[in-house]
Amino acid sequence: MDAPYAKLDQLEPAVARVLAHNPSAFTYFGTQSYLIGEREVAVIDPGPDLPEHLDALERAIGGRRVAAIMCTHTHRDHSPAARPLADCTGAPIVGCAPLALETVGPRADASFDGDYRPDRELSDGESIAIDGKPVTAVATPGHTSNHLCFAYGDALFTGDHVMGWSTTVVVPPDGDMAAYMASLDKLRKRDDRIYYPAHGPAVTNPQQYVRHLLGHRMQREKQILRLVGERPREISDIVAAAYPGLDPRLVPAAGGSVCAHLLDLERRGLVEREGDEQAPVGSFPRSSDRWTAA
Numbered sequence: 001m002d003a004p005y006a007k008l009d010q011l012e013p014a015v016a017r018v019l020a021h022n023p024s025a026f027t028y029f030g031t032q033s034y035l036i037g038e039r040e041v042a043v044i045d046p047g048p049d050l051p052e053h054l055d056a057l058e059r060a061i062g063g064r065r066v067a068a069i070m071c072t073h074t075h076r077d078h079s080p081a082a083r084p085l086a087d088c089t090g091a092p093i094v095g096c097a098p099l100a101l102e103t104v105g106p107r108a109d110a111s112f113d114g115d116y117r118p119d120r121e122l123s124d125g126e127s128i129a130i131d132g133k134p135v136t137a138v139a140t141p142g143h144t145s146n147h148l149c150f151a152y153g154d155a156l157f158t159g160d161h162v163m164g165w166s167t168t169v170v171v172p173p174d175g176d177m178a179a180y181m182a183s184l185d186k187l188r189k190r191d192d193r194i195y196y197p198a199h200g201p202a203v204t205n206p207q208q209y210v211r212h213l214l215g216h217r218m219q220r221e222k223q224i225l226r227l228v229g230e231r232p233r234e235i236s237d238i239v240a241a242a243y244p245g246l247d248p249r250l251v252p253a254a255g256g257s258v259c260a261h262l263l264d265l266e267r268r269g270l271v272e273r274e275g276d277e278q279a280p281v282g283s284f285p286r287s288s289d290r291w292t293a294a
């Protein structure tokens with residue numbers, strides 16, 4: 001595919017994009033880093049630590065002052081370039097909280113950047129100024145527990161919370177479906193003009209798009225309830241029935257998403273585990289657990 005890697009894409013007077021060369025089944029063509037501001041800039045989601053991407057970001061910055069390097073969350077395709085970019089620009093790393101995951105056991109997850117160390121964490125509603133104009137954190141947990149979107153004027157930088165090409169992966173233990181749905185609902189109540197996601201094209205009909213995403217998840221939930229209502233099922237069985245013809249590379253992510261729905265439904269008292277009566281509600285499931293309607 002002829003994607004515009006390492007090229008500056010000026011989208012608006014104060015919004016530009018640089019695509020990193022890390023295409024995959026999860027990142028689409030790659031991670032999109034954004035530069036906002038004109039005389040001074042902030043870099044949102046600096047991306048993976050790839051020399052050609054860092055060079056492209058430096059060229060895009062073009063000697064302007066970098067007021068902040070901002071990360072929406074700490075998946076490895078988003079935050080690892082923050083430190084080298086901070087070292088060469090002197091800019092502070094500002095944004096989401098670091099996430100402490102375990103190195104072994106069910107809470108271990110190699111997709112997180114354990115080296116991320118922000119100079120300043122932003123909580124919901126906190127702002128910094130770029131060119132005198134605020135960039136405000138909008139807490140949107142769900143895809144990860146530390147996920148932030150950033151509002152700048154009437155544009156919202158949505159990271160992986162809302163993507164322009166595919167539905168977002170919500171995988172326990174850190175991913176949480178109830179939090180994700182609440183964070184979608186939070187965006188539904190805003191009146192942003194446009195979303196700039198880290199993966200995929202800009203979303204120019206945000207309200208309609210978010211309503212569609214909420215509807216899609218509610219359909220999936222209904223489908224899972226129907227499947228476990230027919231007979232007790234393991235997660236793999238639900239995935240096979242709910243995602244016919246799925247790209248085999250995406251089967252583990254679909255399993256994670258089904259798991260996220262089941263944990264949410266379990267907390268709401270709508271499903272239970274047949275194989276593991278001792279398991280506390282909300283505890284990380286085993287793949288051999290059989291789920292049934294409560």
Ligand SMILES: [Zn+2]
Binds near residue numbers: 073075143160
């Ligand atoms: Zn992510």
